[in-house]
Amino acid sequence: MRLAELSERSGVPTATIKYYLREGLLQPGRRVSATQAEYDEGHLRRLRLVRALIQVGGVTVAAAREVVAAAEDVSLDHHTRLGAATWALPRVPAPAGDDAAAEAAREAVTGLLARLGWDPERAEIAASPAYRTLLDSVAALARLGYPCGTETLLPYGRVAAEIAVTDLDLVLAEPTADGQVEAAVALTVLYEPVLLSLRRLAHAEESARRAEGDGTG
Amino acid sequence: MRLAELSERSGVPTATIKYYLREGLLQPGRRVSATQAEYDEGHLRRLRLVRALIQVGGVTVAAAREVVAAAEDVSLDHHTRLGAATWALPRVPAPAGDDAAAEAAREAVTGLLARLGWDPERAEIAASPAYRTLLDSVAALARLGYPCGTETLLPYGRVAAEIAVTDLDLVLAEPTADGQVEAAVALTVLYEPVLLSLRRLAHAEESARRAEGDGTG
Numbered sequence: 001m002r003l004a005e006l007s008e009r010s011g012v013p014t015a016t017i018k019y020y021l022r023e024g025l026l027q028p029g030r031r032v033s034a035t036q037a038e039y040d041e042g043h044l045r046r047l048r049l050v051r052a053l054i055q056v057g058g059v060t061v062a063a064a065r066e067v068v069a070a071a072e073d074v075s076l077d078h079h080t081r082l083g084a085a086t087w088a089l090p091r092v093p094a095p096a097g098d099d100a101a102a103e104a105a106r107e108a109v110t111g112l113l114a115r116l117g118w119d120p121e122r123a124e125i126a127a128s129p130a131y132r133t134l135l136d137s138v139a140a141l142a143r144l145g146y147p148c149g150t151e152t153l154l155p156y157g158r159v160a161a162e163i164a165v166t167d168l169d170l171v172l173a174e175p176t177a178d179g180q181v182e183a184a185v186a187l188t189v190l191y192e193p194v195l196l197s198l199r200r201l202a203h204a205e206e207s208a209r210r211a212e213g214d215g216t217g
Numbered sequence: 218m219r220l221a222e223l224s225e226r227s228g229v230p231t232a233t234i235k236y237y238l239r240e241g242l243l244q245p246g247r248r249v250s251a252t253q254a255e256y257d258e259g260h261l262r263r264l265r266l267v268r269a270l271i272q273v274g275g276v277t278v279a280a281a282r283e284v285v286a287a288a289e290d291v292s293l294d295h296h297t298r299l300g301a302a303t304w305a306l307p308r309v310p311a312p313a314g315d316d317a318a319a320e321a322a323r324e325a326v327t328g329l330l331a332r333l334g335w336d337p338e339r340a341e342i343a344a345s346p347a348y349r350t351l352l353d354s355v356a357a358l359a360r361l362g363y364p365c366g367t368e369t370l371l372p373y374g375r376v377a378a379e380i381a382v383t384d385l386d387l388v389l390a391e392p393t394a395d396g397q398v399e400a401a402v403a404l405t406v407l408y409e410p411v412l413l414s415l416r417r418l419a420h421a422e423e424s425a426r427r428a429e430g431d432g433t434g
Contacts, residue, residue: 011360048361056357079428083421118422130417137410140273143228144265144403147387155383156408157415159376164419166372168427170364186361188420191373193354195416196409198374200347202381203405204300205335210385211296 003029006039010047017047024065025050049186057189071181078177082184101142104149105135108142111150116157167191220246223256227264234264241282242267266403274406288398295394299401318359321366322352325359328367333374384408 007014020026026046029037046068053059053067071081109131113120141148167187174183224231237243243263246254263285270276270284288298326348330337358365384404391400 045361052357052361056354079424082424118418119425122421122425128418128421130414130421133410134414134418137273137407137414140269141403141407141411144262144269144407146400146403146407147390152387153411156380156412157419159380160412160415160419161422163373163376163416164423167416167420168423170369172427173364183363184420186358186363188417190354190358190361190363192413192416193350194358194370195373195377195412197347197351197354198377199380199384199412200405201335201345201351202374202377203384203401204339204345204347205378206381206385207296207299208336208339210389 001039001044002036003039006043006047010044010051012047012051020047020050023061025061025068045182049182052186053189056193059189067185071185078180081177081181082171099139099143101139102135104142105138108138108148108150108153109135112153112157115150115154116161118157163195218256218261219253220256223260223264227261227268229264229268237264237267240278242278242285262399266399269403270406273410276406284402288402295397298394298398299388316356316360318356319352321359322355325355325365325367325370326352329370329374332367332371333378335374380412 001009003014003017006012007017010017012020017026021028026043029039029043032038050064050068053064054061059067070076073081110120138148138153170187171180171183174180218226220231220234223229224234227234229237234243238245243260246256246260249255267281267285270281271278276284287293290298327337355365355370387404388397388400391397
């Protein structure tokens with residue numbers, strides 16, 4: 001298909017598509033003349049993915065390029081590509097700090113990984129942004145004086161493990177390896193707002209149930 | 218305590234504290250002279266909360282003011298204050314759209330609430346940002362062609378309900394009503410990065426386990 005049709009079918013303006021092409025977020029089309037290129041279903045899928053990362057996931061253009069590059073790095077084995085793509089996804093930066101709270105957070109998280117039976121070397125050696133975000137968020141809780149020890153964190157770790165099984169089942173349901181890598185990125189990012197908004201709705205439900213239960217609502 | 222001590226104990230620079238006071242994010246101190254005011258432990262807690270919302274939660278100053286106002290509105294009953302404070306928390310804006318995907322999302326979410334036994338009027342009438350975020354995120358999944366029907370969403374709804382029980386237990390462990398409202402805001406925001414980073418670490422674990430299991434890693 002030509003650029004105009006790619007724009008029509010994806011709902012992304014042609015100027016934005018040209019910008020994504022220049023920025024390396026979208027693979028170039030097959031050139032058919034000096035001024036025209038041909039695009040296929042792969043371009044359409046990638047375009048939707050990039051759009052979803054940026055618009056729904058709030059991912060920056062630079063970070064989206066990194067994610068796409070990781071997803072395309074065929075020098076990595078398949079499971080590493082799955083991981084590289086999702087681990088490259090950025091998180092809201094948390095304040096750095098090296099104090100008693102940071103130390104307490106390291107202890108709590110180390111204990112948590114042990115209780116969950118997760119491999120601490122896998123988490124730490126990869127120096128994953130997710131691991132740093134976890135440490136920083138737990139340290140922020142500690143600084144505010146909220147409970148955040150291993151036992152408090154454990155139920156959150158358990159539901160995360162539960163969700164990961166559901167997530168991986170969805171990803172591996174995609175028939176091709178490239179489709180799985182793309183799905184891993186898309187589902188990681190797109191299910192984050194799903195999960196967080198469901199949690200907030202569940203708060204309202206749970207709070208209302210308790211209010212009805214104890215008659216003080 | 219004086220401003221200098223409040224700054225020392227909270228780790229927030231005095232210029233930032235003065236800015237928060239001007240913006241209504243922090244209640245004024247008790248004036249003791251023409252140029253000095255006295256602050257107490259309540260100021261310290263509020264200051265830490267505002268700092269956490271803005272620095273860890275990535276909440277804007279305007280949104281933080283709205284959250285703080287909802288938390289302080291004593292004309293509301295206690296459970297409504299808990300809800301108002303957390304529902305005022307903003308989410309990443311999702312693209313608007315009224316197409317087949319948006320319609321599919323409405324159907325899937327309506328079905329989901331029914332399956333979970335959640336009150337749809339509670340979710341919709343309040344016109345909560347969480348409900349809109351849920352619809353928008355599910356519509357984005359539908360546009361990308363990923364599975365996002367009621368049955369696919371159900372496991373995410375179930376873990377959200379599970380997490381909400383843990384969350385509410387933590388909130389209600391705070392001894393005072395004001396402390397509970399503050400904890401509801403802080404724990405909602407601060408446990409979001411905890412939960413999302415744990416989910417990403419769990420992905421790595423789960424993916425590695427399956428790779429070891431099927432020998433293709």
